[in-house]
Amino acid sequence: MTLAFEQLLNGLQLGVLLYLVAAGLTLVFGVMRVVNLAHGSFYMLGAYFVVAFASWTGSLMAGAVLALAATTAVALVVERLVIARLYRREPLDQLLATFGIVLFFDELAPLVWGPAGLTLALPPGLAAGVQLLPDLAVPVWRLVILAAGGLVAAGLGIVVARTRTGAWIRAGAADPETAQTLGVNLPLLFRGVFALGAALAGLAGILTAPLLTVQSGMGNDILVLAFVVVVLGGLGSMRGALAASLALGILDTAGRAALPELLAAVLSPEAADTAAPALSSMVVYVAMAAFLWARPDGLFPAPRR
Amino acid sequence: MTRPSPAVVAVTVLLMALAAAPLLAAATAQPFVLFLLTRLMILAIAATGLNLVLGIGGMPSFGHAALVGVGAYAAAIVALQTGGGAWTQTFWAVAAATLAAFAMGAISLRTRGIAFILVTLALGQMLFFFAAALEPLGGDDGINVPATFAGDAGFYYAVFALLAAATAATAWVRATPFGMALRGGAVNEDRIAAAGIDLPRVRLLAFAASGAVCGLAGALTTFHTAFVSPAAMGWSRSAELVAMVLVGGAGAVAGPLFGTAAFVALEELLSGYTTRWHLVFGPVLVIVVLAARGGIAGWIDGRTRD
């Protein structure tokens, strides 16, 4: 029972990680209709920056703040140089141009920070475990991730639904031309939304840095999953992204937790050991293909324009 | 037929250069040129297959490297299990890839736009993971296959002939009613449907045909390297194929060959100077997209993509 609860928690946490990456991706797509592969690069930069700044300032908090600022600054430069010229282009052009940006940053990172993978040590207080149940301790940092995901979801919900900026964002997403005639500064709005999306990716990178190895190309694996989330949720839909990422996180976790035992009931133990991870690697894609076959527009289809 | 466009003239020049290359390689005792150009031409055949759906049909597939892989594995299995010759291997490679493409198309064509990109990517990844789990065929290590051709000029010219045929076939298909419907569907679905054409069927046929061409490229890869592995099936290789088609000029007859030639030449030239050639290649890709909307072929013809 404890194990099942713990695995559920693990699934939620994986879902939240996916959500943090997917949220910025779907926000940028929803408003600007830009498919941004370089989103994974901002995730990677957030992680590299936090390692660099945390060791420079000696404080994780200060490092995180500086890393967030630095990632956003890089994103603004990228927006100015490349993305701003892509707003009215076909998705394929956007994919290709941002693919070029990915190649560039994946090669630049090891040049700046060295070829070896880096880690970010947590201060003892954050590395320790919290006793949630009598026989279950969960690392504090994982709770921080869960909390951050919740805060981002709530914060984005409030900003988009309740504030003036949110109204501009919604107007820009629904009908950019009309929004512009009504006095919305579209280039500025787009720049702001892109920076916000990149900051979210950077935040995800900062939060995962203590769990993973910070290395070149780390954004690419998670980016594909984040795209799956964005499409499953319905392109441009924030709540769709939240629902889809949590569902995928739990699905993937359930596959890894239970598939070996389930398969062992049918196959030889050895075959089950190798078939299970292959199947659980595929399970996300199978689910996505099946779901989109039934509902081509995803969970919460965005209004067409 | 009207006068051939400048891009078609240019691609003919490129094909003539490829035809003459073995003579030069022999004269200068540089057999590596043949290896490199053979790989280039096989990639160009795969890109030609992709161009049918992506360029002409406006269906941006990100799973075509997996179809090439299906062809490569089918040829390898025939060679390993039955010792079948080149024709048998090619037949099964094309058949298997056509079937896989048919299934991939049947599922993915229910969606449009970004969702289509993602579904083809997902189906490609499924094939990739499946190949990596094929333990009798080496799993992710891949497996060596008995060589069918010695690395000689004969094989080079066979690949060359197939590439020339594929390029000519692209020009021919574009002008057929089938090709017109496909091109029309990429621009305006409703008008094509109003004309009484069964667009979904046309698209599915095009997807299967493009799979057949990719399967052929897969069989040629197995002949060329006598080795198959899942590494060539992942989504990043599919993205490279897409990049080749777009850089060359999506939908253009000359597009795939120009794109592959530019890609392989840049890779070979830049990586000869620095291992960090992606630092240059990435920005070049960005500039090409921003500056030349119709790719290389479009630029030569002095117009943007149609």
Added chain:
Amino acid sequence: MNIRLVAAVAAIALVAVALGVTLSGKRGDGVRIGFVTTLTTASAAIGIDMRDGFDLAVEHMGGTMAGLPVTVFYEDDGLDPEIGRQKTERLVQRDGVQFISGYIWSNVLLASVHAAVEQGVFVIGANAGPSQLAGEGCLAGFFSTSWQNDQTPMAMGEVLNRRGVDNLYLLAPNYAAGRNMVAGIERTYRGAIAGTDMTQWPGQLDFSVELAKVRAANPGAVWVFYPGNHGTKFFTQYAQAGLLGVIPLYSTFSVDALNLPVIGPLVEGLLLTQHWSPDLDNAANRRFVDGFRARTGRTPSFYAAQAYDAAMLIRSAVEATGGDLDDKDALRRALEAADFESNRGDFAFNNNHFPIQDFYLREVVRTEDGGFGTRVVDKVYTAHRDPYAGQCAMTP
């Protein structure tokens, strides 16, 4: 005449000439050695360490073998068998090398080795040791200065028996080398297996699910295979899950000199098996380790040690034939003799051209300067042979 068409044709001609120039290698005299490794991507650190090890060996031999100048061509495989194969072809056909070494990954080696060997070029594998080249598929032109995949985990299984571990949980990524490692443990380990988890490959983000299963199974010990950056990630999460020091941890190929500076505090006391260690006390190893530290400021990894040995093996063969690089049979016999001082101590080739060598138990310890290193605790195997050699038709 269309100006853009003229420009395009001119560009084709220009690129053709440029390719022609770069492709027309300047073949010189002397010993020409290709080295295919990974110098880009997240695994670049491994390739750079190997290159430094090989460079150091060439420096130690004064840049000559049997009086002939030595030229080394380093090539990056980008972790891709197709690229590795292309670089191999280029080394063989354009650069006219007599030897190719390197090859971190099994798939790159398998894609490339035949193309070189069939052209009379000797391949000296300096890391990957797939069983496909050790049994029926052994090759007269292929030699390894590393190990066959099964050997190191077999030594670990033996260690587990000796230390009385009777309930073991195994964790490894689900790819060919990972499955080989698990099979290697199971060859020699005689206790019970509490569970086996083959994790997703490539790039599983998070091990929390598997670690929860480990905690629930409460085994006597955990064994893992997570090479390079994967090891960094795994050990970090193992510590964060509160399992460090609670369930004893054993590993093969997961801790090396490249990730030890980063994860040292997390793996203090960890036990691993290996054919080599920086503190092995022999003249060749002292010379290698001191030279490497002086040159790079780093402690060498086993990857670098294997690359260093590869260069020394090549020199021994070139010198045995008096610098005659055309007599391939004589070169092969000289390579088989392995008449060089390996930094691992005793070294001989089995009939399948994989090493017959000793295996040690190493422990991660704190060093005097406050960093982390390893020390040899015990010798596990003496003159160990891999289990596939019997299937190889070559005779010693």
